Every structure is written in C-alpha cells, then in structure tokens.
Amino acid sequence: MEFNRENTEKEFRERIVGLSGVFGPSGFEDEVANLIKEHLKDVDYEISSDIMGNLIFHKKGKGKTRVLISAHMDEIGLIIRHIDSKGFLWVDTLGGIAPQQFFGKHVIIRTEEGKHIDGIINSLHPGRPDRCHTMPESVHEFFIEVGADSKQDVIDMGIEVGNAVSIDYPVIFLGNHRIGGKALDDRAFVFILEELVKLLDDKDNIPDFYAVFSVQEEVGARGAIVAASNIKPDIAIALDMSLATDIPGVPDAECVNALGEGASIKVMDKLGTGIGGLLSNREVVSQMKKTAKENNIPYCIEAYAAGATDASFMQTLNGGIKAGGIQTPMRYVHSYEVVDVRDVAATLELLYRYVLSLSE
Structure with missing residues (x-):
C-alpha cells in the first residue's frame, strides 16, 4: 500500500463520521478501541493493550530505532x-x-x-x-x-x-474541503494513525514501530506516560491538533496556524507554566522539515506556549526521549471542531515519509 492523497481524503470523509460519533470520554475509551480494532482487523501486527487501556500495534522493522507514534482515543x-x-x-x-x-x-x-x-x-x-x-x-x-x-x-x-x-456534535460537511464534528481532537488523528498502520503493514525496512492509541490524554496524558514507560522508545511523536486562529477578531501577531496550510510541525507548547510543556527535539523538527521539503508537502510551524499533547509528558521519561509532534490545524477546539481534509492528507503524508526516513 502506498500513500495516495485523493484516496486519503475520500477515506477520511467516510470514516470520520463513525470515529467522531463513537462514545469515548476520558477513562471510557473502550468503544473507540473496539472500532479501531475493527478498522485494523486485517493488518499483520502484534496487537496488545495495557492496564490503562492503551491499544498498541507493534511492527518489528529492520531498523534499530524504536519509534512510538501516539494518537489519543479520548474526548473531553x-x-x-x-x-x-x-x-x-x-x-x-x-x-x-x-x-x-x-x-x-x-x-x-x-x-x-x-x-x-x-x-x-x-x-x-x-x-x-x-x-x-x-x-x-x-x-x-x-x-x-x-x-x-x-x-x-x-x-x-x-x-x-x-x-x-x-x-454530541454530529459530523457536518462544510464547503468543498472542511468538516465539523465532535472529538476531531483527536479522532482525526486516530484516523491518521490507522492509515499509517496500514501504509507500513507491508514494509520491512522501517524502524521498530509502535502505534499507540492512547487513553486519558485530556486529563494529563496518563495513557501515553504508561505506554512510553513500558515501550521505552528512542523517538516519540504525538499526533494532535494545532490551533487554527484564522478567524475574525484575532490579530496577526496572535496567529498560530490556519486551515489550508498543510501539516503543522510542533516546536513548543505549554511553556507558559514551565511544567509539563514540550520543547521538541531539534533533530526531530529538522528531519520533519527536511522530509516535508523533499516531498513537496505543505507545512507550517506551531510555536505556541499553551496546550499540551502526549509528547509533552513523554519527553522526560526513561532518562529522556526525542519527542515532537505532527499536527493538523483545527478551529474551535473542544467545541464544534473544524478541520480541512487537505490538511489531514498532508499530515498523514508527512508522518508516513518521516517514519520511512528514520530507516535511511
């Protein structure tokens, strides 16, 4: 299986209705996990779960680098x-x-x-x-x-x-490229991680790869902390939303990202408190930007001292993990959330190409 932008956008439109609609507040993610297992029932991975309820897909590649990619299943x-x-x-x-x-x-x-x-x-x-x-x-x-x-x-x-x-916010289709719904933070990224699992299914020359569908991110990334502590990855990447502030009343100087800009590469978050925030590993950020440029993938940068993701809490575990984030711009976070399907496709492509680059 190879990445195809048109097919990705089509699949996202079809599957996000179910992924958004499924019940899954923090600590109650089992219905989401069951849906993911149904979507990925045909892949050749080692599948497991832990005491927290994280759903983990592991594929042993030829590369020595151990890579963890997380997307959280829970919703507010x-x-x-x-x-x-x-x-x-x-x-x-x-x-x-x-x-x-x-x-x-x-x-x-x-x-x-x-x-x-x-x-x-x-x-x-x-x-x-x-x-x-x-x-x-x-x-x-x-x-x-x-x-x-x-x-x-x-x-x-x-x-x-x-x-x-x-x-409950039912999924709605807005214009030619945008979709609104419940829990697109983080179900849009559950979709992306599902697709990455499929894309890597027939690949051998990849890193030691763990796809972690994590629990309880919205209440402190508790699932990701446990998963990363157990897996002990060399690199940990969180898939999550980036604020799209391209709306009326937001000055240019306060802009973070905008819909239609492509994938978002995280540089920092939550540094305003000095606790639990992320400064992404510089080598990880550099490789992501290099990958985007070499493959003509549209991207933007998130440098925003608020919010947090699974990576914000995984970075300092086990003596330190190279951590970062690949994201999609999203409007109206924790409300009737809106994404652009073109950005979703760009995010998946960047993630896929980045993981492949770690075996080179």
Missing part, C-alpha cells in the same frame, strides 16, 4: 456527580471544557451496561445564553435533563453517579 466530556430528587443530573468535567459550551447541548450518557441515553444540558438561567447577565463560570451551574420525574426514574433508566457523558 462530563461525569455524573449527583442525581437530585427531581431527576436532574449534576456533573463535573472530564478534561478542559468551558461552561459556554454547555447551553442547550444534546448529550449522551452511557450506563454501566453500555446503554446510551439521550439528554439535554442547560443552566440555572433558563432560556438563551444572551439572557444571562454574566457567563456561568462553573459546570456546577448546569444540569442534565433526561425526561425523569424523580431520582428513582433516573435509576430505573440505568443511570448512576460515575457514568460518563459525551456532548
């Missing part, structure tokens, strides 16, 4: 913390999501038995957001309606404290 979401006497559900967050994202949203609750139940989340201020004098500052100002009259009604539905909640 909610978790039920209380059920009141009237049958309303009260929640806390799983990952970084702002209260303004909650007004009137359709949500899906998954019970312990795996049943999906519809709900609507709203605030203590009835009506539209513009009737609020101030924006709610906490998720505790919101509740979920599931059509119950009492706490017992909720219990009879199978809902209980500790169940996870996904905020």
Whole structure:
C-alpha cells in the first residue's frame, strides 16, 4: 500500500463520521478501541493493550530505532456527580471544557451496561445564553435533563453517579474541503494513525514501530506516560491538533496556524507554566522539515506556549526521549471542531515519509 492523497481524503470523509460519533470520554475509551480494532482487523501486527487501556500495534522493522507514534482515543466530556430528587443530573468535567459550551447541548450518557441515553444540558438561567447577565463560570451551574420525574426514574433508566457523558456534535460537511464534528481532537488523528498502520503493514525496512492509541490524554496524558514507560522508545511523536486562529477578531501577531496550510510541525507548547510543556527535539523538527521539503508537502510551524499533547509528558521519561509532534490545524477546539481534509492528507503524508526516513 502506498500513500495516495485523493484516496486519503475520500477515506477520511467516510470514516470520520463513525470515529467522531463513537462514545469515548476520558477513562471510557473502550468503544473507540473496539472500532479501531475493527478498522485494523486485517493488518499483520502484534496487537496488545495495557492496564490503562492503551491499544498498541507493534511492527518489528529492520531498523534499530524504536519509534512510538501516539494518537489519543479520548474526548473531553462530563461525569455524573449527583442525581437530585427531581431527576436532574449534576456533573463535573472530564478534561478542559468551558461552561459556554454547555447551553442547550444534546448529550449522551452511557450506563454501566453500555446503554446510551439521550439528554439535554442547560443552566440555572433558563432560556438563551444572551439572557444571562454574566457567563456561568462553573459546570456546577448546569444540569442534565433526561425526561425523569424523580431520582428513582433516573435509576430505573440505568443511570448512576460515575457514568460518563459525551456532548454530541454530529459530523457536518462544510464547503468543498472542511468538516465539523465532535472529538476531531483527536479522532482525526486516530484516523491518521490507522492509515499509517496500514501504509507500513507491508514494509520491512522501517524502524521498530509502535502505534499507540492512547487513553486519558485530556486529563494529563496518563495513557501515553504508561505506554512510553513500558515501550521505552528512542523517538516519540504525538499526533494532535494545532490551533487554527484564522478567524475574525484575532490579530496577526496572535496567529498560530490556519486551515489550508498543510501539516503543522510542533516546536513548543505549554511553556507558559514551565511544567509539563514540550520543547521538541531539534533533530526531530529538522528531519520533519527536511522530509516535508523533499516531498513537496505543505507545512507550517506551531510555536505556541499553551496546550499540551502526549509528547509533552513523554519527553522526560526513561532518562529522556526525542519527542515532537505532527499536527493538523483545527478551529474551535473542544467545541464544534473544524478541520480541512487537505490538511489531514498532508499530515498523514508527512508522518508516513518521516517514519520511512528514520530507516535511511
């Protein structure tokens, strides 16, 4: 199998509907893992999982370099913390999501038995957001309606404290090249890593390759930390979004990336706090840029001192790992996220060519 841009864009349009829609808040990624295993059921890899729930595909190549590529399966979401006497559900967050994202949203609750139940989340201020004098500052100002009259009604539905909640944004196709949906951070990159697994399936002259579909990235990259500690890679690359700030009201000086610029090569993140941030390995960044130029792959650079990815936490493990990131620009992160299919294809091509270059 060889990379084909047109086929990649077509496959992404077809598969992202299922990948975006599948239920998978942090700590509840099993439905995502099952879908990935179905997509990759025909590949010739050693497949395993660990105690955290990471899904790992390993292909032993001829190269000595051990390479880990991660894409996280989890999405930001909610978790039920209380059920009141009237049958309303009260929640806390799983990952970084702002209260303004909650007004009137359709949500899906998954019970312990795996049943999906519809709900609507709203605030203590009835009506539209513009009737609020101030924006709610906490998720505790919101509740979920599931059509119950009492706490017992909720219990009879199978809902209980500790169940996870996904905020539903159906996939939509915008114009000729753009797609909006839920959890494109990071399901667009789950797609990319699936495709990389397929592209390398019949290749022998590659590094010792680990594709890690990681868990709990949105709550501190916990899955990636465990996977990298166990695998002990020489190089670790995280696949994640890069902020596309090409929207009204953002000054040029505050621009990070833009849709349609191609793949994004990460240079740094989260250095504003000095804790847990990444300064990408300079050799890794240089090789990525060289690969992009030699193969005429459009790319941009992300140098943004906020946010974090799996690589931000893997870099300092095991005495140090050469770490970096290959990304895709994305608008409206942790909301109704939007990507450009041309950027997705460019990201896959850069990743594929980069991995092949590590065997040269």
